Amino acid sequence: MMTVNLEAYGFDSSSNKIYNYLLNNVGRLSAKNISETLNIPSKGVYAALKQLEKYNLIETFQDEYPKLFSVQNPAYTLSQVAESQIERRNEEIRSIRTELDKAQTAYLNQFIKGSCKRQISFYYFHDTTLASAFLSEHLSSAQSEILVNLIPKRILSQYIKIFNQLVRKNVWIGIYLYETDLEIVSDLDESIKTFAVDSSTQQYVSVDNQIFHSGNILLDRKRFISIEYNPQGSEWILSSFLDFNVVENIKNQIRKRAFHDARELLKEQRVNKSIETRITNIISEKRNISKQELAELLQISGKNLNTTLTVLEENNQIQIKKVSKGKGRPQERIILME
Numbered sequence: 001m002m003t004v005n006l007e008a009y010g011f012d013s014s015s016n017k018i019y020n021y022l023l024n025n026v027g028r029l030s031a032k033n034i035s036e037t038l039n040i041p042s043k044g045v046y047a048a049l050k051q052l053e054k055y056n057l058i059e060t061f062q063d064e065y066p067k068l069f070s071v072q073n074p075a076y077t078l079s080q081v082a083e084s085q086i087e088r089r090n091e092e093i094r095s096i097r098t099e100l101d102k103a104q105t106a107y108l109n110q111f112i113k114g115s116c117k118r119q120i121s122f123y124y125f126h127d128t129t130l131a132s133a134f135l136s137e138h139l140s141s142a143q144s145e146i147l148v149n150l151i152p153k154r155i156l157s158q159y160i161k162i163f164n165q166l167v168r169k170n171v172w173i174g175i176y177l178y179e180t181d182l183e184i185v186s187d188l189d190e191s192i193k194t195f196a197v198d199s200s201t202q203q204y205v206s207v208d209n210q211i212f213h214s215g216n217i218l219l220d221r222k223r224f225i226s227i228e229y230n231p232q233g234s235e236w237i238l239s240s241f242l243d244f245n246v247v248e249n250i251k252n253q254i255r256k257r258a259f260h261d262a263r264e265l266l267k268e269q270r271v272n273k274s275i276e277t278r279i280t281n282i283i284s285e286k287r288n289i290s291k292q293e294l295a296e297l298l299q300i301s302g303k304n305l306n307t308t309l310t311v312l313e314e315n316n317q318i319q320i321k322k323v324s325k326g327k328g329r330p331q332e333r334i335i336l337m338e
Contacts, residue, residue, distance in 0.1 A: 004074065006057075009085050014040055015048040019057060019071070028061055028068035055081050132158055135225070142166055142219045146173045150197060150214035151227065153181035164189045275300070275308050280317060280336065288323075288333040309334070 002023055006016040017038050022029060035045045049069060052058045057077050061068040139146065139162050146166065148156070156175070167173050167189045174193040177184065185194045217225040275298065282297055283289055295305045312318045316337050322330035 004078065009078075009081050010088075011051065012048070014044050015051050018045065018048045019052055022058060022069060022071045023074065028064070028070045030066045030068055032066065034069070055084070057081065131227075135159070135227070136162060138219060138223070138225060139163075139217075140166070142171050144171060144220050145218070146171060146220075147218040148173075148175045149216045150176050150178060151217075152178075153184050155227075156181070157184060157187070160184070160187050163192060167191045272308060272311075275304075276312060276317075279308060279312065283318065283334055283336050288321075288335045290331060290333060294334065 003020055004016075004023065006019050007013060011019075017040065018034055021034060021038055031042060031045050031049060034040070034049075035042045038045075040048075049058065049060075053060055055077070056072055057074075058069050059072050061070075136159065139159055146163070156177075163173055163175075168191075172193075173191075174195070175188070176195050176197050179196050182196060188194065215227045217227070219225065278298060279294065282294060286293075291302065291305060291309070295302055298305065309318065309320070313320065319335050319337050321333055321335060323333045324330045
């Protein structure tokens, strides 16, 4: 017995029962026969048959009396119905998205209405390619200054070429980076100012009482862009014009060395990583070793060694054990974790 679930295509249960009854009965059947067999009132049968006929799922023989009905070729007709239903649902989704876009725009305008002194331009993109092109166009148009705050490396990396070209045209560029994204500075021109921010504690930068949130970009001091990404991958970009003077304040803070230089911090991280590798290699070779012996081999101070050992211990790479050898106090020995 063959069964097709028409309810999955949006049909009601009566239409589903009637279609499957016709599908599994060779020949032509009358509405009365269908009604009596399936125990569905005649009115309901005719309504269902009309719906099935609308989508060419059944064939009606008008010349017969009473009218007779049979199933059309299901391989063809069901595919046509599926395409029709998909298009209808896509249209519903497009309508919902339009309403959501309107609602988001209204919400955002209300949310930042008090902080904007000029008209806001708001753009919502479902296609990240279009959003990227929009942002590239704005960045490329910068004339004097760009300040970028806490945009993830996977997004920021798309615009490295633009930044490097602009800085050669004497556009001042400053970029705040999460400490986990510092590797990107290797691809940036040396003239670009880069600053490190601890991602675990900070989602914004405060300068002269101005809150500069993650995902924000300032262009030529007054042009402001905010980028937001949702879990589904679509994004919206808000472009507005604000009377901000954050860039000049940032420059003053830089002159006072108020921020960690990302390039210097990256160098420190690389040095520390190199020391960590050397430590694990030595312990692997020696099997166990004291702190004093390790410091002498590495030619570093006890303080620096203790700092690195703490990191390795927290990462479960090493273990510091107290070992007794005869009389006297137990000695601390460092071993690798298996």
